[in-house]
Amino acid sequence: MKRYRFGRLSMGWQIMIGLALGIICGMLFYKNNSAITVMQSLGTIFIRLIQMIVMPIVVSCLTVGIANIGDIRKLGRIGGKTLIYFEVLTTIALILGIVMANVTHPGSFIDIHKLHATDISQYMSTAKTAQHDSGFWPLILSIIPTNIFKSMADGDMMPVILFSVLFGLGIAAVGEKAKILIDVLNAVSEVMFKVTNWVMKFAPIGVFGLIGMTIAEMGISALLPLGLFILIAYVTMLIFIIVVLGITAHLFHLRYWKTMRAILDEIMLAFTTASSEVTLPRLMKKTHDMGVEKGITAFVIPTGYTFNLDGSAIYQSLAAIFLAQAYGLHLSIAHQITLLIVLMITSKGMAGVPGASFVVLLASVSTIGVPMAGLTFIAGIDRFVDMGRTAVNVVGNSIATLVIGESEGALDRDKYNAYLDNYGKTNDSSTTPGTKPEAE
Template sequence: MTGTSPSGISTSTTATRRFGIFGQLWFQVLAGTVIGIVLGLIAPHIAVSMKPLGDAFINLIRMMIGPIIFVTVVHGVAGMNDMRSVGRVALKSLIYFEVITILALIVGLIGVDLWQPGAGMNIDASTIDTASIKSYVSTAHSESVSGYLMSIIPKTFASSFTDGHVLQVLFISVLFGIALAAGGQRSKPVVDVIESASQALFRIIGYIMYFAPLGAFGAIAFTIGQFGAASLLSLGELILEFFVVCAAFTAVVFGAVAWWCGVSLWRLLGYIWDEIVIVAATTSTETVLPRVIQKMRALGCEESVVGFVVPAGYSFNLDGTCLYLTTVAVFLAQATNTHLTFWHELGLIAVLLITSKGAAGVAGAAFVVLAATLSTTGAIPVASIALILGIHRILAEGLTFVNLVGNALATIVIAKWEGKLDERVLAEAVGTKGLRARLGIA
C-alpha cells in the first residue's frame, strides 16, 4: 500500500520494493476498477449497492480540499515579498485559462461536426421521458452569471469550508495570506503554525489514499450495474468520437504547450499516472486535487503559483468539460434533426464561455452546464439531454482526464511565465531531451 514521505507527498516506494507492482497505488486502483466492472456485469443488483464505497472515498477527499487549499495558498501568498506578483499570477492564469478553453470548445465543435455521431438517429424530442433530468434542469435554471460571481463571496468565513465551494476558499485564503504578508515578522508565528498544519493535512491525505482502491471499486461497480453495457453499445459511436477528440486534443494542444515548457508530455502523464487512474475510476478530479498540489510543488513549481493555479483551474480551466459540452450539444442537435447554422454554433461557443464557469462546485457540473446552455440558446431541445444520461459517467472519464492533465500543465506554464519554476527539478522529472541536455542532465 502507499505511504507518506516526510514532505507529505504520498509515495509507494517501500511497498513497491516489498510487493512489486502490487504495491503501487495505480495498480491497486486499476484492480479495484476491473473487479467493479466484472461485478457490474454479472451481478448488477449487488454492484449498485456498492455505491456508498465510491461516495465515501470522494467525501473523504472533499472533506480535506478546503483546509488543503487554505494552508497552501496562505503559506504561499504570505511568503511573497511582492504583493503585485499575486495579481500577476491571477491575471496570467485567467488569460491562459480562457485561451485554452476557447481552443477546447473549437476542437470539440470541429470533431463532432466532422464525425456526426448523432446523424440518422431521428429522435423526436417530444417523445422523450424527462423525469430523470428534472433535477439537473431546475439547477441549471437557478444559475446565472451575477449569481455565480456573488457566490464567490462566502456568507461567513467558516461557511466557505462547510459549503465546499473551491472559489470561496481560494478568495478568503488569498485575503488571509495578503494580511499575513502585510504583518511582516509579527505574522511569522502564524505562518509557522500554518506550515505545520499543512504537513499534517497532507499526511492525512496519504492515509485516505489507502482507501482509493475501494472507492474505485464502488464507483465503477455502481456505474456498470446501474446503466449496464447495453447503454454503452447503443451510444457507442458518441463515446468513441468523444474519446478520440480528447486524445487528439491532449496530443496536439497539450503536446504543443508541453513542448514550449520543455516538458515531455508522456513523461508528465507517467508522473501523474496514479492520479489519472484514480480520476478514471471515480470520474471526479476532486479526488486528486490535494495530490496534484503536492506533485506540482515537488516538480519545481513555486508554492505561491501552485496554490492559486490548481484550485482556480478547477473552476476556470475545464478543458475536458468544454470538449464535452460542444460535442454533446451538437450530437443532440444531430440526433433530434435540429439544424444548426454556422452562427448558431458560434453563438453556442459564446454562451459556453460563460456557462462553463457557471456551475462549478455543483454536483454533476458538466450535465448542469449542458442543460443551462441548451436552455439559453433555445435551438436544441433541452429534453434531449435525457438521451445521454446513461453514458454521462462514461463520457466523464474522458473529460476528467483532460481536466486533470490541463490543470497540471497550466501550473507549469504559469510558473515558467512568472519565473517561479525550478527547471532543473522539472527536467529531472519530466523534461524533454532538449531541456535535459541544456541543463547538463543525463
Template structure:
C-alpha cells in the same frame, strides 16, 4: 507508494468491470423486477464510493485554504502575485477557447448524432436537472462568501479561493508580524497532506465500487448503443490531451514529455472515480515532484478547479450539438459561435454545482430552442463520459501550473516519482522583509 497505488487502482478498475458485468449478466433478464434488483445492488456498491468522496470533500476545503495562503505568503510581494494571477487567468481563457472550439469542430465533422437510430425522448419531457442551480447573477454575487465557515462547510471552492486570496495578501502586507501565523498554516498544510495519504489508501476500494456500481446498473450494452457518441468524445479528449501536452512541449521542451508520467496517479484516480476533486491532493504532490514550486502549484490549481475544467468545457459544446443533430435541428455557424461564447462565460460558474456540465448544458439548450429532453439520451452514459472529463481536467490544470511556473522561470529540477516531496514549505523563499505597510 505512488506506483503501488496506481497499480492497485488499475487492478481495482479491471476487477470492478469484471464483477459488475458478471452480476449484470447473471440477473438482468429485461424485466422491471431485475432492473430494480440491479439498482439496489448498485446502490450498495455506491456506499463505498460515496464514503471515499466524502473523505475527499472532508480534506479539500482546509487543504485549498492552507496551500493557497502559504503559496501567496511566499510570493514575496503583491506585484508577483498579480503577475502570476494574470498569467494563470490568461492561460485559462485560452485553454477554454481551445477546449470549446475543439468540441464544436469535432462534433460537426464526426456528426455522432446524425441518424443515431435510438428512440428520441418526447421534446416536452424534462431532464430532471435543476437549471436554477446555475444562473450568472447568482454566480457573480456568490463569488464573495458571506461567511467563509459556511463556504467551507459546503465545500464551495471559488468562495474559499476568494477568501484565501484576501487572507494571503494581508499576510504578505504584514510581513514579519504575520510570520507566526504563516508557520501555523504551514504546519496545517503538512497535517492535511498526511491526512490525504491516509485517505488515498482506501482509493482502490472506492474505484472498484464505483466502476462495479455503474456496470451493474447500466450494463455494458449501454456503451454500445451510444458507442459512436462515446467513441467520438473520447477521440476528442485524446486530441485535447495532445494539444495541451504539445503546448507544454513547445514551452518547456522535452521535459514536458515526463509530465504525464508524473501525474499518472491522479489521472487514474480521477478517471476511475469520475471526480476531479478526488485527484486534487495527489495532483498537488505530483506537480511538486515534477518541479513546480509549491507556491505556484497551490495558487494555480485551486483557480484551475474553478476556471479551467478543460474536459468539461469540451463536453458542453460536443453534447449540445449532438442533441441538436439527434433531433435534426440545423444550427447556423453564427448560432454555433454564439453558443461557444455563451458556454465560455457560463462554464466559469460550474464550480460547486452538482452535475455541473449537464446543468449548464440544460440552461444553454433552451436559448437555442433545442429540446432539453435530449439530455435523457446521454444521461445513461454520462458516468462513463465523466470519467474521461475528470481525467482531462487533471491534465489541463497540471499543464497550466507547469506553464505558469515556466513563464516565471521557476521550474525546479524533477525529483524521482517515488520520493515523497518535502511537504513542509521550508524550502520556499522566506517572507520578504520590509513589506510592512509604509515600508
C-alpha cells in the same frame, strides 16, 4: 544486495485492479439493489474522506504561498495570466468539440426516438437556480464569503480561495508578528498531506465501489446505442491531450510525455472515480515536488478546478451539436458561433454548480433550437463520458500549473528535470524522487 519485494503494487496498478473487479462485480450484480448499496457506500466513503482533507490543504498551502509572494502586484499578474490561460485553453477545447462534431456527424447515425430517456429532474432544478443566479454581479457576489467556515463545509472553492489570498496578504503585511501563523499553516499542510497518503490507500476500494455501482445500475448495454458518440468524445479528448496540450507544453519547454508519466496515477484515479477533487491534494504536492513554487500550485490548481475544465468544454460543444444532428437540425456557422459564445459565458457563470457540465448544456442547447428533452437521451451515459472529461481536466490543470510556473520564473528546472528523470525509480512512486519511502 538489492532485495525485490513482491506483493507491493503501485497505486496505478491497484486502481486498475479495483476498476476491473468493479466492472466484473457490476455485471454480476446488475440491478441488485443490496449490492449497489454496498458498492455505492464504499465509493461514497472514499469521496468523503478526500473532501474532508481538500479544504484544509487548500487554505493552508494557498495562504502560506501568498504570504511568501507578498507582493500584491505580482499576485495580480499571476492571477491575470492564469485566467487568460484558462480562457484561451477552454475556448480551444470548445472549438475542437464543434469541429469534431461537424467532421464526424455522430448524431446522423442514430434514431433519437428509439433511445432510452433518463430522468434529469435533478439537473433541471439546478439549472433553473443557476440561470437565475447567473450573470456578472451574481458571480462576483458568489465568490465573496459571508462565513468562511460555511464555504469550507459546503466545498465552495472560490470563496475559500479569495479568503486564503486575503489572509495570506494580511500575514505578509503584518510581517514578523505573524510568522507563527506561517509555521502553524505549514504544519497543517504537512499533517494533511500525511493524512492524504493514508486515505489514498483506500483508493482502489473506492474505485471498485464507484465503478461497480455504475455498471450494476446501468449495465454495459446502456453504452451500445450511443457507442459512436462516446467513441468520438474520447477520440476528441485524446486529440486535445496529445496535440493541444502537447504543443502548449512544447512552447514552454516542458517535457510533456515524462510529465504525463509522472501524473499517470492521478489521471487514472480521476478517470476511475470521475472526480477531479480526489486528485487535488496529490497534484498540489506533486507539482510542487516538480519544482513549482507553492504559491503557484496552491493558486492555479484549485482555481483550475472551477475555471479550467477542458474536458467538460469538449463534451459540452460536442454534445450540443450531436443532439442538433440527431434532431435533424441544420446549424449555420452563425448558429455555431452563437453556441460557442453561449457556452463560453454559461460555463463561467455556473462555475462551482453541482453537475456543472450537464447544467451548462441544459442552459445552452435551447439557443440552437435543440429541445431540452433531448438531454434525457444522453444523461444515461453521462457517467461514462464524465470519466474521460475528468481525466482531461486533471491533465489540463497539471500542465497549466507548470506553464504559469515557467512563465513566472517560478519553476525550478533542475528540480523538475531531476523529478522526471528519477520518477518511478524509488520504491513508491508517490514519494518524491530522492527521498526514502516510509518505513513499514
